[in-house]
Structures are given as structure tokens and as C-alpha cells.
Amino acid sequence: MNHAAVLEVPATGIPTGKLGIWVFLVSEIMFFTGLIGSYIVLRLGSKSWPNPQELLNIGLLATNTIVLISSSLTMALSLDAIKRGSQRRLRLFLLLTALLGSAFLAIKFYDYLHMWHRGLTIASSLFGSCYYMLTGFHALHVLSGVILLLYLFITASRGMFSAANFGRIEYSGLYWHFIDIVWVILFAILCLV
Amino acid sequence: MPGVTKHPTALTYLAIYGWLIGLTVLEVGIVLAGWPRGAVVSMLIATAIAKAMLIALYFMHLKFDRRVIWLLPGIPVAMGFVFVLALFPDIVFHLTLRM
Numbered sequence: 001m002n003h004a005a006v007l008e009v010p011a012t013g014i015p016t017g018k019l020g021i022w023v024f025l026v027s028e029i030m031f032f033t034g035l036i037g038s039y040i041v042l043r044l045g046s047k048s049w050p051n052p053q054e055l056l057n058i059g060l061l062a063t064n065t066i067v068l069i070s071s072s073l074t075m076a077l078s079l080d081a082i083k084r085g086s087q088r089r090l091r092l093f094l095l096l097t098a099l100l101g102s103a104f105l106a107i108k109f110y111d112y113l114h115m116w117h118r119g120l121t122i123a124s125s126l127f128g129s130c131y132y133m134l135t136g137f138h139a140l141h142v143l144s145g146v147i148l149l150l151y152l153f154i155t156a157s158r159g160m161f162s163a164a165n166f167g168r169i170e171y172s173g174l175y176w177h178f179i180d181i182v183w184v185i186l187f188a189i190l191c192l193v
Numbered sequence: 194m195p196g197v198t199k200h201p202t203a204l205t206y207l208a209i210y211g212w213l214i215g216l217t218v219l220e221v222g223i224v225l226a227g228w229p230r231g232a233v234v235s236m237l238i239a240t241a242i243a244k245a246m247l248i249a250l251y252f253m254h255l256k257f258d259r260r261v262i263w264l265l266p267g268i269p270v271a272m273g274f275v276f277v278l279a280l281f282p283d284i285v286f287h288l289t290l291r292m
Contacts, residue, residue, distance in 0.1 A: 022262060037280075080202070080206065189241065192220060193234050
């Protein structure tokens, strides 16, 4: 067994890169668990809480949920494409994922403007603070993901990936799907409940 | 690529996508149905967990990966539940004081 093979598959049987991204995701889970946990505690500890459906544009947020879920699909399809050796489909799906991520951010920005005009700011109420903190940190993660996807698209355009070398696509996909999971939870407990 | 496990096919991804969209539409329907609040909250939490599990199992390949990976996300999620549950007595105490 050569040195490269030792680094690639350690004793756990999990490739080093995959283990690394999962350890990073653990820190992200703890970060969002802290934020969501604080929101639940604040909400349950408050005597009154506004009905989110009266303050938020649920149709817009549901559309954004579908946009992000669609981006998860295209990210998964990009991995499938490179595993089959299709460079063209890899680039197409990476670009689509980045575009859908950007669309999510654009809709989020419009949502913030809409809320701002309706008087719901980060300082206006406890609900406003929770909403902007949770969705704001999530949006920052989406922005980081879009930048990462564009970087991957540029590298893919230079032919850096192949059916035998797709680790970075897979690991970036794990991050992107994690962002999707966070939004799925936020949409339900912050926007609908 | 060494150490890489089997992944789902494009058709499986599309099927999971269909389920996720269906569950999202169901969530909005539950909110608009005007059912009792307790039932709405329970159903929304159940659908959100179902969606998160579908993404984790199929898009993140947890279903196809070695089980040891499950420990990594499982431990902080369990700790999160403990964190919220540990604060419940404090919440109940404050709510009781106000009554």
C-alpha cells in the first residue's frame, strides 16, 4: 500500500476528504442547533408570539424552498454526471445549482425588503430578531455555497474532474445539501408553525 | 476511487425530488387547512423531519455510506435536543411565574 492510498482510505474506511467535510458539518450542525435551540426556548418562553403567516409572505418562502430543493437535485445530478464521465453535464448542473442558489438569495433579498416595508426589522420585535438572525446566517451560508459552486464550475471547465476524481464535487455537494436541510427545518419551524 | 461507496442513480434522485416537492406542497396545505394548532404543529414537524431525512439519506448518501458516519451528525443533533429539553423546566418556571 503506498502513502497516497493510506491517506485516501484510513482505518475508518471513510475517505479522508469525506471525513473532513463531515467533521466541518458537525461544527455547522452545532452552530445552527444553538441558534434554532435558542429560538425554540425564546418562543416557548414568550407569553405571546405573532402568527408568522400574518407577517411573512408564505407563498414567496414556499417558492424559495422549492428553488433550494431544486438546487439540491441539480447538485446531486452533477455528481452523477461526473461519475459517468460527462464533463458537459457536470458543468451544466454545477452552473444550474449556482444559478438556483443565486435565485434563492435574490428572493430572500426581496423578502427582506418586503418585510422591512411592513415594519418588521431586526430590532422591531423578538420574532424579527429571530427571523433575521436565523435566515440571515442561513443566507450567508448559501452565499458561501454559491461562491464555492462558481469556483467548482471554473475548475470543471478546465477539466479538473473525471470519473476517477470527483471527491471535491461530492464533498461540496454534502455542504450544499446540508444548507438545504437547514432551510427545510427553518421553513417549517420559523415560517409555518 | 478507493473507499467510495455506491451512490443512487439519477432516477432515484428525481424520485426523491418529487417526494420533497410533494411534502413542501403538503406543508403549505396543512397551514392553509385551518386545523387545530396542535395537529398543525405536529404534522409540520413530522413533514420537516421527513424532508430532512430524505435529503440526508439520498442526496447526502447516508443510506449508502458506512454507518460510522451517522455518529458524526447524530451526536450534535442529539445534544441539541438535550440542550432544548434541559431548558424546559426554566421555561415552565417563568411561564408559571407570569400566570
